[in-house]
Amino acid sequence: LNNKSLRSIRGKDKIRREKGNIMIKSSIKDRIKVVKGDITKLEVDAIVNAANSSLLGGGGVDGAIHKAGGKEILDECIKIRNKQGGCSTGEAVVTTAGKLKAKYVIHTVGPVWSGGQKNEKELLEKCYYNSLRLAVENKVERISFPNISTGIYRFPKDLATEIAINEVSKFLQDDTIITEVVFVCFDDENYRGYLEYIGKN
């Protein structure tokens, strides 16, 4: 994607955001899956990691991905960190997936929830948007997301679900090579919430 087409995608995105929530069309729903389980086990082209801005690993899903994927992932994270000083909240970077079945890990940094007045919603939207943009740039067709920010970063689960599904749906409305987006829920509350939200919209 060149800068001009990226700007035009962002432009369209803004218009859609102003209109608020969308009804999810069945052609989009067909490309979205919700499963319960461990994201490190998924066979897709790319799995997304809920990282922190140091890119050096941590607990939760980040810890699980680095543990299962091995040292190669951390080595590439360190290279990125040395080059650009980590990853800001809402942004995303891509590395190998090491020993995992996926080809890539896309590391994105979700916002820490601190009451909702610190742009947390917009930053979480950016995590999904930037991860998908990076996926397309790397010719990824099948991608899976964890429930970014809903663990250690304490983002309210119902709001995070709405943001994740709406942002992914908006992205899939445009012409894209992405054929499948899998939301991998680890806990029952997220899993039930995702199924309910998709069922209602």
Ligand code: AR6
């Ligand atoms: N597969 C799928 N989802 C998982 C897994 C797994 N193996 N393990 C946990 N989850 P969290 P955050 C879910 O805390 O809130 C790290 O230390 C979990 O149930 O992993 O974005 C980073 O280094 C929750 O719903 O990420 C950062 O410092 C979701 O993944 C910080 O945590 C996200 O929970 C990021 O916090």
